[in-house]
Structures are given as C-alpha cells and as structure tokens.
Amino acid sequence: MKKYFLTGLIWLTVNVSTQAQNGNYAMGARSAAIGGTSITLGDEWALFNNVGGLAHFQEKAIFTSFKNKYGISEFTSLALGGTYPILGGTAGMGMFRFGDDLYNEQRLNLGFSNQLGIVSLGLNVSYYQLNIEGAGSRKTIMIDFGGRAELTEQLYFGAHVSNLNQAKLSTLTDERIPTIMKTGLSYRPSRDLMLNAEVEKEVDQDAVVRLGLEYKILENLSLRTGFKTKPFESSFGIGFYPGKLKADYSYNNNPDLGGIHEISIGYIFSD
Template sequence: MIRLLAFGLFCLIIDLSAHAQNGNYGMGARSAAIGGSSITIGDEWSLFNNIGGLANFDKKAIFTSFKNKYGISEVTSLALGATYPIAGGTAGLGVFKFGDDLYNEQRVNLGFSNQFGIVSLGLNVSYYQLSIEGSGSRKTMMIDFGGRAKLTDQLYFGAHVSNLNQAKLSTVTDERISTIMKTGLSYRPSLDLMINAEVEKIVDQDAVLKIGLEYQILEQLSLRTGFHTHPFESSFGLGFRPGKLKADYAYNNNPDLGGIHEISLGYSFGE
C-alpha cells in the first residue's frame, strides 16, 4: 500500500512537470541528445518520432532503446523496432512499453513511408493499451501522420501529428490520448554538422521549443547537445557507428527531478 501511494504521488509530480507519458512516444537516444528535435531526421527511429521520415531509411534493420527517468525503475521506457524496404518505400514495426505492473502503457505500431520527389510522407497505425492496477485496462487505436521535405541541399522541413484521430480512452468520461503536433527545420551547412529547431504543441498546454546540434567529429563518432522548454531540460550525448552497428547514448537533465539516461542500439543488414 505504501509503495502504491508513493508511486501515485510521484506520478502526480511527473504530470505537473509536463512529463506525462500519455501521448508522447518518441524514442531513440539520438533524438533525446539533441533535445528531442528530430522531426527532420530520416533514420530508423522515425518509426517513433516522425513516420514521414522513415522513407529516407531504406535498410533492413532491427533496433532497441532503453530509457530510465530519475533513477526510478517504475518510470522506465523500452522500445523495439524493425524496418524493411518494400513497395518503393520503407515499412516499420515498433513496440513500446512504459511503466511497471502498477501502471503501464503499451503500444504496437505499424508504419509505412514513401518518397514523392523532395517530400516523403508516412502513416502509422497503432494499437494502444493502458493498464492500472485495480482499475483494469483500456484499449484503443491511434493514427499518426507525418512528412519530411528537402527544401535545399542544406535546409530540411518536417511536420508530424501524433494521434490524429483523437483516440478515446473512455466513452463515459470522454478521456482521450493527447494529440501532439510538431514542426521544425534543420540547417545542415556541411555533411558533419546539423542544427535543428522544432516546436511541439499539445492542446491546452504551452508550446515546447526544442533546439539541437549534432557534430560528426570522426567518421564513426558524433557529439550531440540540445535543450527543450516547458519544462526546461538540457541534454547531451554521443553516437558511435562501427560498420553496420549503431550505438547511441543520451543524458537529459531536469533541474527539479534529476537525470534521464537513454541507450539505443541498432543493426542494419545488407549494404
């Protein structure tokens, strides 16, 4: 009982600090290290961050990520994914879980993205389940839509809407999963430097500004940093690319609640 009360109090603090997991299922240490400003990035983690960018990752791959918030096991996140080039685009299957036996959110998403000239567009369909000990579980379907455009050789644009269909968790209370809208730009003056700016908006909440920078200091090593507002969190991390293997680490610091660690691994098959 004490454990349940303590966890409930912590969840309340997290919610008041705008850290509620419900509606926000972005993952990947690369994204976390640049303050979450990944809307214009076309890699395997586009399956979770902006399905419109997945067409720019035309490889068979498997990948996973583990995130721990503030050193508390009850608020960990785990994601698994796989991509496969098909029908002129790229398809992806992802699994996400947050929480423990007392409270957890699970999501399975199937996405596809295709390239149309300078624009790539994608659609994600997800099965979502929320489980709370003593209150049962709730299930629903979610739809995400996103796009990415290469405006020039140095400038990229991205936009994404998560839970486009405003999925309901309860028909009695009309409780819904948050709908999140994101848009941003990326400036890449050279092959080894990327500067991102992004705005995220949830209805009835303040807009969040995200700024990130990635610098490839060696062929296989990248350094990253960034921040986002509401609440303010600074971040840094690094990425290592030895051949077909990818390894990324990110650390986010919340001045009030502490640190968030995330580690991601991935492997690409074929050339």
C-alpha cells in the same frame, strides 16, 4: 499497501511536473541528445518520432532503446523496432512500453513511408493499451501522420501529428490521448554538421521549443547537444557507428527532477 501508496504518490508528483508520459512516445537516444529535435531525421527511429522520415532509411534493421527518468524504476521506457524496404518505400514495426505493473502504457505500431519527389510522407497505425492496477485496462487505436521535405541541399522541413484521430480512452468521460503537433527545420551546412529547431504544441498546453546540434567529429563518431523549454531540459550525447552496429547514448537534465538516461542499439543487415 505501503508500496502501492508510495508508487502512486511518486507517479502523481512526476506526472504533474512532466505533463505525463501519455501522448508522447518519442524514442531514440540520438534525437533525445539533440533536445528531442527528431522531426527532420531520416533514421530508423523515425518509426517512433516522425514516420514521414522513415522513407529515407532504406535498410533492413532491428533496433532497441532503454530510457529511465530520474532514477526511478517505475519510469522506464522500452522500445523495439524493425524496418524493411518495400514497395519503393520503407515499412516498420515497433513495440513500446512505459511503466511498471501498477501503471503501464503499451503500443504496437505499423508504419510505412514513401518518397514523392522532394517530399516523403508516412502513416503510422498503433494499437494502444493502458493498464492501471485496480482500475482495469483501456484499449484504442491511434493514427500518426508525418512528412519531411528537402527544400534545398542544406535545408529540411518536417511536420508530424501524433494521434490524428483523437483516440478516446473513455466514452463515459470523453477522455482522449493527447494530440501533439510538431514542426521544425534542419540546417545542414556540411555533411558533418546539423542544426535543428522545432516547435511542439499540444491542445490546451503551451508550445515547447526545442533546439539541437549534431557534429560528426569522425566518420563513425558524433557529438550532440540541445535543450527544450517547458519544462527546461538540457541534453547531450554521443553516437558511435562501427560498421553495421549503431550505438547511441543521451543524458537529459531536468533541474527540478534530475537526469534522464537513454541508450539505443541497432543493427543493419546488408544484402
């Protein structure tokens, strides 16, 4: 009983401070290291962050990520995904889990993205399940839609809506999973440097501004940094891509709650 009470108290405190996990399912240490500015990235983690960018990752790959918030085991996120080029675009399948046995959120998502001129568009359909000890489980379907446009060789634009269909968790209380809208720009003056700016808005919440920088110091080694507002968090990280293997690490610091560590590993299958 004591464990249940303490876990519940910690969960309530952190959720109030971080606007809850519910509704935000971005993953990948690369994007986390650059302040979460993932809206214009065309990598494998676009499957979780902006499915519109997935068309730019024309690879067969598997990838996974582990994220822990504030050193508390109950606030751990795990993700696993795979991509496959098909029908002129890229399809992906991903799985996500956050929480422990007392409270957890799970998603199984299928996404597809295709390139149409300078624009790539994508759709993600997810089966979502929320489990709360003593309160049962709730299940629903979520739909995400996103896009990315190459305005010039150096300038990219991205936009994404998570939970476009405003999925309900309860028909009695009309409780819904938050709908989150993101838009942003990426300036890439050279192949080694990327500067990102992004705005995130949830209904009935203040807008969040994110800024990020990535610099490739060697062909297979990148350094990253960034920050976001509301609540303020600074971040940094590193990416190392030796051959077919991809490895990324990020650390985000919340001055009030502590650190967030994330590590991502991926493998690309060559034909």
